[in-house]
Every structure is written in C-alpha cells, then in structure tokens.
Amino acid sequence: MSTVRRIGRVSTPEIKARKGGDPIVCLTAYTAPMARRLDSHVDLLLVGDSLGVVLYGFDNTLPVTLEMMIAHGAAVRRGSERACLVVDLPFGSYQESPAVAYRAAARLMAETGCSGVKLEGGREMAATVAFLVERGIPVMGHVGLTPQSVNALGGYRARGRDPEQRQAIMADAEAIAAAGAFSMVIEGVIEPLARAITERVAVPTIGIGGSPACDGQVLVIDDLIGMFDGFTPKFVKRYAEIGDQVAAAAAAYAADVKARRFPAKEHLYGVES
Ligand SMILES: Nc1nc(=O)c2c([nH]1)NC[C@@H]1CN(c3ccc(C(=O)N[C@@H](CCC(=O)O)C(=O)O)cc3)CN21
Ligand SMILES: CC(C)C(=O)C(=O)O
Ligand SMILES: [Mg+2]
Numbered sequence: 001m002s003t004v005r006r007i008g009r010v011s012t013p014e015i016k017a018r019k020g021g022d023p024i025v026c027l028t029a030y031t032a033p034m035a036r037r038l039d040s041h042v043d044l045l046l047v048g049d050s051l052g053v054v055l056y057g058f059d060n061t062l063p064v065t066l067e068m069m070i071a072h073g074a075a076v077r078r079g080s081e082r083a084c085l086v087v088d089l090p091f092g093s094y095q096e097s098p099a100v101a102y103r104a105a106a107r108l109m110a111e112t113g114c115s116g117v118k119l120e121g122g123r124e125m126a127a128t129v130a131f132l133v134e135r136g137i138p139v140m141g142h143v144g145l146t147p148q149s150v151n152a153l154g155g156y157r158a159r160g161r162d163p164e165q166r167q168a169i170m171a172d173a174e175a176i177a178a179a180g181a182f183s184m185v186i187e188g189v190i191e192p193l194a195r196a197i198t199e200r201v202a203v204p205t206i207g208i209g210g211s212p213a214c215d216g217q218v219l220v221i222d223d224l225i226g227m228f229d230g231f232t233p234k235f236v237k238r239y240a241e242i243g244d245q246v247a248a249a250a251a252a253y254a255a256d257v258k259a260r261r262f263p264a265k266e267h268l269y270g271v272e273s
Contacts, residue, residue, distance in 0.1 A: 010043050010084040012116045012138035016182040018043075019204045024183075024216025026206055027224070030055055030072045032079030034221060039080040044206075046118065046218060047073045049088040049148070053230060054222045061147050064090040066104055073112030085114045086140050091148040094119050098131035105137045116182065120146040122172020126179040133180035141176035143197075144169055145188025145209065156233070158209060160193040170197060177201040185218060186210040188235070209235030 018024050028048040029035040035045060051072055052064035066089075073087040087108045094101035105117045116138030119125060129139045144159050153159075160166045169189060176184050183204045186194045194210035207214030219236060222228035226241040256262035265271055 006082065009080075009082060009115060012084060012182040015044060015084055016203055019202065019215055021215075023214075024204055024206060026216055026218035028218070028220045028222075029076045029080070030221075032075045035076040035079030035083075038221065039082050042083050043216070044084040044086060044218075045076055045080055047076050047085070047087040047112075047114070048118075048220065049090045050220050052090075054220060054228050060150050062091045062150070066090055066093045066107060069108060070111045073108060073114050077113045084116075085112075086116050086118050087112055087114045089117050089119045094128060095121070095125075098128045101128045102132055102135060102137070105132050105139075109137060116140055118142055118185065120148050121176075122169070123175040126175040129176055129179035129181050139179075139181050140206075141173070141181040141184030142187065143172045143176060143184060144186050144194075147187075156188065156231075158188045158190060158234075160189040166190075166193050169193060170200065173197045173201050173205075177203050183216075186214060188233075209233060 015024060024044060025042045026044040026046055027038050027042050028050060029038050029045045030047060030051045038045060047069065049061040049064045049069065051068065052058040052061045058064070069087055069090050077085055089101065089104055089108065093104035101119070108114055108117050117132070118140040119128070120142040122143050129141065132139050145153070145156060147156070150156065160169055170193070173184060173186070181203060183206060184201070185206045185208060186197055188209040191211045194205065194207055195213040198205040198211065198214050204215035206216040206218050208218045220228065223232070223236040224239050226238050226243045229243060253262065
C-alpha cells in the first residue's frame with residue numbers, strides 16, 4: 001500500500017485489475033456524512049437499492065425509484081473523494097431493454113457523478129451489460145440471490161443448493177463477465193459455488209453471503225453498525241451497536257428535558273455564564 005495521498009477516485013479499471021490480488025473492501029453508503037466516514041477505509045462505495053429497506057422502511061427493494069437513487073448517489077458523491085462510486089439501477093429502470101437501461105444508467109452517471117452502475121441478473125441481462133459497456137458506462141453485475149427478483153425466488157434463501165441451480169448461477173456469472181462487466185457481486189450462494197465462480201471468471205467477485213475466496217466483500221453499512229433491525233441475514237457481522245447508542249442518547253435527552261437539566265446555561269443566549 002502506498003502512503004502517498006492519491007488524487008481522484010479509484011477507477012473501475014483499477015477495481016478490475018484487483019482480480020486475484022488484495023481483497024477489495026466495499027460497503028454501502030446512502031448519505032454524505034456516512035460516506036465521509038467510510039471513504040478512506042474502502043475501495044468502493046455502493047449506493048445500494050437496499051436503501052429502500054434500510055432508510056425508507058419498504059418491505060423490499062422493488063418500490064425504489066431512479067429519482068431516489070440519483071438523490072442518494074449525489075449525496076454520497078459529495079461526501080466522498082477517494083472510493084470508486086457505484087450506484088444500483090433500481091427495479092424497473094433497466095430490465096425492459098438495453099435502450100431503456102442505457103437511459104437510466106446515463107442519468108445515474110450524469111446526475112450523480114458515479115464511477116459506474118450495478119444491475120442484477122445473469123444471462124438474460126448479458127446483452128444489456130454489453131450495450132452499456134460498449135457505450136462507455138462501466139457495469140458491475142450481481143448474481144445469485146438477486147433481491148429485485150424476491151417475488152420470483154419466493155424469499156431470500158441462499159441459492160445453489162441443487163446442481164441445476166449451481167450450473168445456472170455459474171452460467172449467469174460467466175455471461176456477465178463475458179459481456180464486459182468490470183466486477184460482479186455474488187450474493188447469497190453456497191460457499192463452494194462462490195469460490196468456483198471466483199476461480200472461473202476473469203473479473204473480481206465481490207461476495208455478500210459468498211466466500212472468503214471472493215476477490216472482495218461487501219455489506220450493508222447499517223447492518224454492520226447495528227442501525228437496521230428488520231432482519232439479520234446469516235452473512236452479516238455486527239461491528240457496532242449504534243442503534244442502541246441512539247436510543248440511549250434519546251432516553252438521556254428526554255430525562256434531561258423533563259428534569260429541566262437541558263438546556264443549561266451554556267446553551268442559552270443572553271445569559272451570563
Ligand atoms: N439491511 C439489508 N441488508 C441486506 O443485506 C439486504 C437488504 N437490507 N435489503 C435487500 C436485500 C435483502 N437481503 C436479504 C434479506 C434477508 C435475508 C435472510 O434473512 N436470509 C436468511 C435465510 C432466509 C430463509 O432461509 O428463508 C438467513 O438466515 O440468512 C437474506 C438477505 C439482502 N439485502
Ligand atoms: C448489498 C448490495 C450488494 C446491494 O445490492 C445493495 O445494497 O442494494
Ligand atoms: Mg442492490
């Protein structure tokens with residue numbers, strides 16, 4: 001690792017070049033203040049459509065709009081300067097055709113200043129990935145457990161437990177890599193499959209419920225810091241309990257207000273201290 005301060009963001013070609021090298025560190029971020037705190041510690045910040053669940057309280061990622069992704073992508077961009085910045089294409093903004101996907105991806109690139117976009121899907125999205133990449137938009141793939149397909153999949157169960165599913169997901173990963181994706185997320189698949197995909201494809205794999213053998217790892221920041229408690233996937237490791245700290249701070253404030261301990265002299269205007 002160089003100790004010289006770099007100018008500009010980590011680029012998508014630099015991420016691609018990390019295949020088989022030092023693990024790529026990724027986290028989601030949805031806001032400028034969080035991005036500021038994560039920027040120097042990660043290689044890549046992902047503005048995930050998980051923001052619909054984490055910030056907006058939706059049951060799943062399907063109600064997330066392109067306008068939401070643009071607003072949060074632009075906020076994360078303003079709060080960071082070093083990390084490669086990838087923004088999720090939300091459900092309904094890209095599945096219909098390569099041309100529709102290009103329009104949505106171009107808005108994300110132009111209106112957020114992100115480094116690239118991410119979309120979910122395998123062989124059925126390969127032509128779309130190629131269409132965007134050939135026209136200058138770096139694309140990160142996302143295979144395995146693809147949350148935008150929760151209704152078709154019937155839930156968030158890990159995938160690849162039977163041989164047909166394993167073959168399908170491997171074919172999906174190969175198709176996305178062949179289409180020109182600079183990297184791909186592998187979510188919620190049995191460990192040996194995530195490892196096998198990582199060995200097979202020439203671009204970096206970023207695991208979430210994948211394998212330590214993946215070329216990088218990603219987690220949802222709010223899961224990591226204990227700020228989301230809707231559900232806790234097996235793949236989450238909690239590194240802090242910020243949610244508990246927020247509740248304790250609110251309780252202490254409430255007690256101070258009720259006891260007239262707050263505001264104190266130092267918080268007041270026009271009172272000698
Ligand atoms: N906060 C948050 N973190 C995420 O990782 C995340 C989101 N939101 N929203 C979009 C998707 C949904 N994801 C999920 C949600 C639930 C499980 C889960 O509870 N899995 C169970 C198994 C469920 C079953 O077997 O039926 C597990 O034990 O991991 C996994 C991934 C991942 N993504
Ligand atoms: C967890 C990552 C891969 C994601 O797609 C999201 O946060 O939406
Ligand atoms: Mg996502």
